[in-house]
Amino acid sequence: MENFLILKFDTPASDIGMIKRYLRDNGNSEQIDLLVKECIGLSRDSFDCRVCSAEFPVETHGDNVCLGDVTVKSKSLAEHLENCNKAVVFGATVGIGIDRLIMKYSSLSAVKALCLDAIGSEMIENVCDLFNQRINAEYQSTCSRFSPGYGDLPIEFQREIFAILNLNKNLGVYLTEGMQMTPSKSVTAIIGANK
Numbered sequence: 001m002e003n004f005l006i007l008k009f010d011t012p013a014s015d016i017g018m019i020k021r022y023l024r025d026n027g028n029s030e031q032i033d034l035l036v037k038e039c040i041g042l043s044r045d046s047f048d049c050r051v052c053s054a055e056f057p058v059e060t061h062g063d064n065v066c067l068g069d070v071t072v073k074s075k076s077l078a079e080h081l082e083n084c085n086k087a088v089v090f091g092a093t094v095g096i097g098i099d100r101l102i103m104k105y106s107s108l109s110a111v112k113a114l115c116l117d118a119i120g121s122e123m124i125e126n127v128c129d130l131f132n133q134r135i136n137a138e139y140q141s142t143c144s145r146f147s148p149g150y151g152d153l154p155i156e157f158q159r160e161i162f163a164i165l166n167l168n169k170n171l172g173v174y175l176t177e178g179m180q181m182t183p184s185k186s187v188t189a190i191i192g193a194n195k
Contacts, residue, residue, distance in 0.1 A: 048095030076151025
């Protein structure tokens with residue numbers, strides 16, 4: 001394992017258009033815009049945006065992918081990383097605050113809870129994009145993020161990522177028996193790269 005990092009990001013600006021996409025709202029409803037703006041205001045102080053990552057040498061042997069000392073069988077991941085000599089494995093979260101806010105509003109206003117959930121989803125994607133930009137600047141070339149559950153990469157590979165990055169300790173992110181992450185607005189992924 002090389003280049004182990006724990007990063008904290010300032011809370012990125014929210015994109016109302018993207019939040020509305022998560023809400024599956026394609027129209028120009030002023031009422032929805034007002035709701036989204038209100039919920040952005042409610043959630044403003046709820047985020048703790050952090051990423052934990054490490055770089056590993058990557059080798060593919062048929063359907064087997066070796067990330068340092070960890071091997072996983074996945075044709076999809078092997079194809080995705082076939083032209084890469086490094087892999088950046090990372091976990092990202094926006095913290096537990098947004099989950100608490102969603103839970104609070106689930107009993108007060110289902111519409112606001114739904115909107116807050118969409119804001120949390122958009123925020124974790126923003127954090128992953130910021131981290132991706134940082135990785136793109138460090139390497140000669142990179143490929144897109146690839147997460148457990150994509151293609152034939154088993155969702156259970158989350159356990160390996162949690163273990164190698166110690167996400168419980170380093171980010172306060174936990175994995176349930178059903179492979180769900182807590183806080184819920186958290187992501188694990190692999191970015192292929194070349195140095």
